[in-house]
Amino acid sequence: MKNLIAFIGFTIAILSCVVESRVVLDVPYGEHEDQILDLHIPDDDSIRINKIIIMLHGGAWWMGRKEDLNPHVAVIREKLPDYAIANMNYQLGSAESPGFPKQLDDIKAVIAFLKSSFTTDLSIAVFGNSAGALLALLYSYRWDQTSRPDTCQENPALWNETSPITFVDERSPPTVGFNGSLDVLVPFGQMASLEEKLDSVGVPNAFARYPIGQTDWPDAHVQDMFTIMADFLTSHLWD
Numbered sequence: 073m074k075n076l077i078a079f080i081g082f083t084i085a086i087l088s089c090v091v092e093s094r095v096v097l098d099v100p101y102g103e104h105e106d107q108i109l110d111l112h113i114p115d116d117d118s119i120r121i122n123k124i125i126i127m128l129h130g131g132a133w134w135m136g137r138k139e140d141l142n143p144h145v146a147v148i149r150e151k152l153p154d155y156a157i158a159n160m161n162y163q164l165g166s167a168e169s170p171g172f173p174k175q176l177d178d179i180k181a182v183i184a185f186l187k188s189s190f191t192t193d194l195s196i197a198v199f200g201n202s203a204g205a206l207l208a209l210l211y212s213y214r215w216d217q218t219s220r221p222d223t224c225q226e227n228p229a230l231w232n233e234t235s236p237i238t239f240v241d242e243r244s245p246p247t248v249g250f251n252g253s254l255d256v257l258v259p260f261g262q263m264a265s266l267e268e269k270l271d272s273v274g275v276p277n278a279f280a281r282y283p284i285g286q287t288d289w290p291d292a293h294v295q296d297m298f299t300i301m302a303d304f305l306t307s308h309l310w311d
Contacts, residue, residue: 101160101185107178109160110138112145114153122194124156125305126182130202133171134164141201147294148199151302158182162207172234179211197305205249209236209266212245240269246276246308250297252289276308 096111114121125148129136138159145159162178165171183196200208213236232238247270251263263279270277280300282293289297 102178102181104163106161106163107181108138109158109182110145112149112157112159114156116153119154121156121190123154123196124158124186124194125152125197125199126179126208127157127159128162128179128198128200128204128207130200130204131164133175133203133207134166136164136203137161144199144201144294144298147298148302151298152305155305158186175207176211176214179207199301206236209247210234210239212236212247213239237266237269240266240273240275242273242275244270244273244275246304248277248301248304249279250282250300251279252282278304 094113094115096113098108099111101107101109127138127141127145129138129140131137131140138161141159145157148155148157160178160182162175163169163171165175179198186194186196198208198212200206247266249263249266263281267277267279278300280297282289282297
């Protein structure tokens with residue numbers, strides 16, 4: 073995912089936002105009330121902003137907020153102090169308005185906003201937790217070739233359309249992932265299948281497995297996860 077997209081410096085669009093320390097809170101990137109993000113800027117003013125991580129919260133695509141990832145943001149800022157972070161909300165799904173494909177469109181909107189706001193060329197990584205992880209993979213592998221699906225029971229072909237592994241090929245970005253072997257929501261074998269597919273087409277990847285469930289990860293595992301992530305980004309995205 074080197075130079076996945078190019079990226080930003082502040083413009084008038086964010087001057088009215090609340091600023092706390094090195095964070096610009098609730099920056100609108102679209103017209104919907106859910107289309108806001110928090111922009112975390114490196115503490116060192118001498119750093120040229122050309123690396124950014126977009127963060128996507130979990131919540132089964134119908135709940136959750138960007139604030140859920142604030143503890144992760146703090147760890148990333150400690151381990152990667154020269155990176156900017158865009159921690160975004162996206163439009164939540166409902167029975168009347170499903171999350172697909174509007175949540176992928178929101179990722180595209182954030183990237184377009186960042187490109188228009190900064191003047192430097194940027195490299196971007198997309199980080200997701202739980203449901204956000206699937207969005208990160210699906211966007212990164214499929215890009216903007218989205219279409220609205222039926223359910224998997226109604227149209228099995230469209231089940232594949234919403235599965236990231238369907239779109240993995242030799243052009244796919246380097247991928248790092250983490251999974252709990254006791255996670256009852258995400259089958260443990262799914263990550264192994266993705267790892268095998270990435271290996272088969274020669275895409276750099278790293279996956280770590282922990283003997284825990286989906287939530288309440290011990291701090292030692294969280295620290296290990298972000299250490300692996302930081303090393304992976306440094307080695308594969310911006311070498």
